[in-house]
Amino acid sequence: MSDASVDPTSLSLGELRALRARLQQEEDVVSFVRRIAQGRLDIVREERVRRGSGSHATAEPGALAAVFGQQQGAGSIRPPRDTDVSADHPRVVELTEICDRLHFADFADLDDGELTSLEAALSGFESAQSADRRDLFARIDALSRELVDRYKSGGATVDSLLD
Template sequence: MLPDLSLLSDDELSALLSRLESTEDAISRRRRLLHGRIDILRGERTARLRAQVAAGALDMPSPTTLERAIYTGSGDLPEEEGALGAMPDLAEVDDDALRAEIRRLEQEEDDISLNRRVLHGQIDIVRAERARRSRDGGHIGPDDLGPVLGGGR
């Protein structure tokens, strides 16, 4: 949640913007790492499915097991912000564990993406406040949020 921007000095506003941008950079970095890991695991899953098809041994899953909601996250950011940890030895991971790991990473990516969108909105609001101050010395108000967050006037 953002503080009342009208109460912040220009220096405090700049510091807030820097913190938000730094947080967004870190979250975006982790999101890119997650995308890479998910792509690798999905590639392995695809290769396994193709091998099963070629061998005539593919058990068709129920269509409901293939469904994925648009958003499957919890709404909470993961506590761990650093590296994703070691990639599992894919030769040692069975199909169910592989699918579970893909889903776990997708859920984390959903949470990070949601938080990233919120941060982008906050950054846009702080930038709009800074621009309004430099333009006419005023402050943005609730009526300004639609155009600020919607991308136009």
């Protein structure tokens, strides 16, 4: 049975907490990799805008700072946690392979078709990470609701945190 199909009410308190902690760690990785993909996608989209404007300027650190300085949203309502993601994590490897295969490092030298392919691949990857993240949030929230219900009903106590 996969974690996604587990009924939170069927888990012991320890199993419930352990599963929630594991899913939170997984969500941390997804969020981290998603942010990297979004940053790379922002760079590629800014290159497309630059080309569309007819500018012959090349990407420079100051321009990249402007790209990353644009507000994209309110951010997460969850407090940040330390994220230690290994370079050999499958999600990182997948993003690296996309960037290597489509020559992200040389984006300014790509022709328009190649840039479009790179943008589409990064966008697809980012969308998949976003969908995974939403799914993880829903699962974490369901586990958290079950924990709250157990505290309210007396099925769990603060003392049980020390066990």
